[in-house]
Amino acid sequence: MRVLALSPGSLEDQLDRLPALAEICQQLNATLQVACDPKQAAPWKLLPCMEKLLPFSFEAKPTLADWANLLGCVREPDFQVCINFAEGQQVNLMLSMSHIPKRLGADGFACTDQVNVGQGWTAQRLGPFVQALGFELVADQFRLPLATGALDEAREALPRGDGPLLLLSPTGQDGDWPASEWHRLPDTIKGRLASLRSMVLRTELSLAKRAALIACADVVLSSCPVSQRLATYCGIPLVALGAEATDLPERAEIRCLGRPEELATLQGSDVLTALGF
Known part of the structure; x- marks a missing residue:
């Protein structure tokens, strides 16, 4: 059929x-x-x-x-x-x-x-x-059925170490959470969790590679609607900046923070709290 x-x-x-x-x-x-x-x-x-x-x-x-x-x-x-x-x-x-x-x-x-x-x-x-x-x-x-080879390739691209992986996925567009905040956040968390690994998801990657990297993360922080959906479909804990509660399912490991028009002034302390710190 x-x-x-x-x-x-x-x-x-x-x-x-x-x-x-x-x-x-x-x-x-x-x-x-x-x-x-x-x-x-x-x-x-x-x-x-x-x-x-x-x-x-x-x-x-x-x-x-x-x-x-x-x-x-x-x-x-x-x-x-x-x-x-x-x-x-x-x-x-x-x-x-x-x-x-x-x-x-x-x-x-x-x-x-x-x-x-x-x-x-x-x-x-x-x-x-x-x-x-x-x-x-x-x-x-629903979960994305990602190929084993794609997941293995993604794991090879991750930062070395045994600590939890925080994957950052900003849109990089006007009105996004400021770039300075994105850069500062991993160092702030490392002050409390020294073993933290972090990585910025590059938007120029293919969707399949982006999905595989997201599937290998321990938590995703994203203001990108595409990455937010991929994290949802991979079952990965997600803090979705600028997403409405109705955009994503009600799930304990998914937290929506800030309206799109509020991201430029969103406090780093609020993001840390949403991430569990």
């Missing part, structure tokens, strides 16, 4: 959809093909059920030729289910000409099942899409 996902949006949007699509494919014993912008496709490649990427930028004002090409990609394989996160007349017209018997979406005349986004944190809100197929989604139980 094959499942098709039409997935516009940002990298964070793609990450938010992983638990629902992984659950659907597992329950249906299906492979997955995803139509999305190639620049945002990295999260899908982390799923073992991923069969093929259909490069398509929904936000780039696709032409009729683009839609016709996508229709050809959609009609050629034998899809049984489509999860549609796109909107508009063009996507509905394209889907209405496909042979897919089950088409789930928030609205549109091509939907066979209209599904409204539910309650909860971002990934859990897609539970109704899973329920429409007869299953249940517990997004907080």
Whole structure:
């Protein structure tokens, strides 16, 4: 069986959809093909059920030729289910000409099942899409299935020592927690915990390498929404700077601290407290 996902949006949007699509494919014993912008496709490649990427930028004002090409990609394989996160007349017209018997979406005349986004944190809100197929989604139980080789490579890149590893993942953008605070924090903690190891996660790394490094950490401090989601999906303790409580699951080892507009003035003592010091 094959499942098709039409997935516009940002990298964070793609990450938010992983638990629902992984659950659907597992329950249906299906492979997955995803139509999305190639620049945002990295999260899908982390799923073992991923069969093929259909490069398509929904936000780039696709032409009729683009839609016709996508229709050809959609009609050629034998899809049984489509999860549609796109909107508009063009996507509905394209889907209405496909042979897919089950088409789930928030609205549109091509939907066979209209599904409204539910309650909860971002990934859990897609539970109704899973329920429409007869299953249940517990997004907080989803974990990224990282390859052993990727984890071994990540461990080799970590600072040497036996102490706990604090992984720092700032956005580096305007309004972030000040760079001086990010630099000062590890030394402050080492004054109380001499064996602490720390490392800054480089944003230029591939998503798979970032996920593997996060999975090897003991705790992640991050103002980056992507790293926050990766830490959540790896089951790693996380202090999420600038995240709303509804962005992430209610879990004892996840703490959200400060609103996005407050990060520039966030006190280091508050971050230390959130980290347990």
